[in-house]
Amino acid sequence: MSPKFKKMCEIYLIFAQDWKDCCDFSLESKEELFQHETYGKEISSNNGFYVGKKYLNLNVNMWREDIKYGFLSEKELFQDGKFPSWWLNKVLSSV
Numbered sequence: 001m002s003p004k005f006k007k008m009c010e011i012y013l014i015f016a017q018d019w020k021d022c023c024d025f026s027l028e029s030k031e032e033l034f035q036h037e038t039y040g041k042e043i044s045s046n047n048g049f050y051v052g053k054k055y056l057n058l059n060v061n062m063w064r065e066d067i068k069y070g071f072l073s074e075k076e077l078f079q080d081g082k083f084p085s086w087w088l089n090k091v092l093s094s095v
Contacts, residue, residue, distance in 0.1 A: 001034045009033070011087055012052030015059060023048030060091050067092075 009030055016023060023029075025048040033050050036043040043050050066072035074092050078085060 001030065005034055005037075006030075008053075009049050011084070012049045012056060014052070014082060015055040016048045016052030019048060019051050022046065023051050025049065063092075 013025065016025070023046050024044065029044070029047045030049055032041075032043055032047055033053070035041040036050070063072060063077065067074060074088070077083065077088055077092070
């Protein structure tokens with residue numbers, strides 16, 4: 001697993017917090033997601049990193065739309081403190 005992949009898994013954890021009691025966040029699940037993304041291998045539906053990735057994508061799409069229509073500002077996301085600035089800068093650069 002690359003350092004970049006491991007770093008993104010930390011972000012996926014943020015988005016999967018509501019499922020921490022019912023999903024698997026083990027090292028094996030992280031490896032499973034890596035194998036899925038890299039080689040297209042099967043992935044378990046309770047893989048917490050995979051769940052987090054799906055909710056990350058959903059949230060970012062909603063943020064972009066809300067920013068576009070003035071319902072949300074980038075400043076609010078940075079002030080929240082929940083998300084790393086390096087990551088917010090990356091995903092919001094295309095807004």
